[in-house]
Amino acid sequence: MKPLSIYIHIPFCSQKCLYCDFLSAPAEEAVIKKYMEALLAELDRESPYYRDYQVRTVFIGGGTPSCVEEEAVGRVLSRLKKRFAFDQSAETEITIEINPGTVSKEKLRNYRNAGINRLSIGLQSADKAELKVLGRIHSWDDFLQTYEEARRTGFRNINIDLMSALPGQTRASYAATLSKVMALKPEHISAYSLIVEEGTPFYDRYGPGTEGEALLPSEEEEREMYQLTETLLRQEGYERYEISNYSKAGFACRHNMVYWQRGDYAGFGLGAASMAADTRWSNVKDLGCYLSGMEGRLEPIKEAVQVLSLTEKMEEFMFLGLRLMQGVSREQFRKAFHQDIDAVYGDVLTRLEQQKLIINKNSIALTPYGIDISNYVMRQFLI
Ligand code: SF4
DSSP states (O other), rough: OEEEEEEEEOOOSSSTTTOSSSSSBOOOOHHHHHHHHHHHHHHHHGGGGGGTTEEEEEEEESOOOOOOGHHHHHHHHHHHHSSSSSSSOOOOOOEEOTTTTSOOOOHHHHHHHTTEEEEEEEEOOSSSHHHHHTSSSSOHHHHHHHHHHHHTTOOOOOEEEEEOTTTOOOOHHHHHHHHHHHHHHHHEEEEOOOOTTTOOOOEEEEEEEETTGGGGOOOHHHHHHHHHHHHHHHHHOOEEEETEEESSSOOOOHHHHHTTTTTOOOESSSTTTEEEEEEEEEESOOOHHHHHHHTTTSSOEEEEEEEEOHHHHHHHHHHHHHTTTOOEHHHHHHHHHHHHHHHHHHHHHHHHTTTTTTTESSSEEEOOHHHHTHHHHHHOOOO
């Protein structure tokens, strides 16, 4: 049986954060209810295609899945277990994303009873003013309460999401956030830089040519914050295993590793992406289409089906694999593509090595300088 990871998308939030361009929005109870039913129908309809697979990880993301009643989340997990074969040889990693202030003690207990064993908490910042700028619905105290309750409920694998390069953020305020979070000793920390996306209120306030643009940290400051994350977290025993992800030993996110290593995964729900047998596809992004599609009134709910060419597979192999600090191994490349990596990327590898952007040995990995300008490095692998 082949290994499979499953992603479930729950696209609802209490309120839209000002920087967010994810597929998420507030919704009425009746819509949420209908959506959760549609998810069950999708699992029923799609599961026969995965008869040769065994589930290793499940990730319930959003949106804010914790906005939805836990009974509905429990029903999705029960249906998954009924319709899909789960790998019995190891505990399945089952993660749910939660936001502070959206879970009660009882909800957390019910998550555990439903088999969820990993929480990913969206904190973003411990600074009151920064949380306000972001349009987050919670305070640091809300977060702390949620975190402590999660520990009391028995969760032993918790991720905290943080963001740097926020408007008005300084090196000192970011360091203070890191210190407060590290003091709690979560098993995993994700720390991404803010990207001001077009179409968000942030773009109007801080995008190119706006007055607010000056409030964003400079590229140099942004790099410093990124380096600060690595320095401070390393001192506390966190290993950087991916450009933006850090964990205590043994707590790397198994689900996300599948994405970076190009494993097979199936996404269910609005806009959810899948990849299997070197084909990528995603579900429609329009809620009305998705719901009527699952009610059978509209044909397929899938769109953007892309069968990857050999070139695309090689490119992906490189720029996803290089996100990992372990890099990509020459041996794995040969196994995957039946040719030597130098035959395809020899010139690129030599040049990047000369520029001190990669280490070019049995494994090829980014240097600290390569991490700083990783977008440039990744682009070199487009054939
Ligand atoms: S909680 Fe997350 S998904 Fe929801 S609006 Fe905020 S950033 Fe977007």
